[in-house]
């Protein structure tokens with residue numbers, strides 16, 4: 001996996017381009033936001049997250065889809081249960097994952113952040129393959145964007161605490177931080 005800083009796309013992973021993105025107002029990338037998602041909630045490997053981020057979700061297919069099918073959202077990356085990574089938006093562009101949000105007194109975190117979705121729920125443990133992929137991806141991102149220090153990796157619930165609970169209590173923050181600090185890994 002290699003990140004081309006000019007295009008903002010990672011080579012060696014799947015690409016599934018989303019139209020739900022636009023220009024970063026300051027061109028800044030200084031925050032990494034971790035999320036979880038599964039569609040329908042609690043079901044994995046359905047391909048519906050990809051459809052959702054490409055505005056292809058069919059409202060009639062599931063009662064839950066009816067409520068979200070018209071939303072225009074995206075994240076830069078999705079890590080599925082088997083560790084497969086898909087990129088939807090160039091890192092150079094602003095993906096629409098954080099919504100109304102604030103980090104360190106600054107609002108609109110989409111402007112200056114990258115968003116990674118882990119396929120999952122708040123309550124179910126994420127897989128070893130997902131942690132391994134998340135660590136590898138984060139390291140690649142940190143090499144290109146050195147502002148993404150450990151203290152600037154957070155959860156959606158940290159930047160939108162009244163609206164969002166993801167990645168949830170099942171996400172093992174100490175495990176991620178320890179792996180990122182371990183130079184051998």
Ligand SMILES: [Zn+2]
Pocket residue numbers: 034035036097156164166
């Ligand atoms: Zn989220």
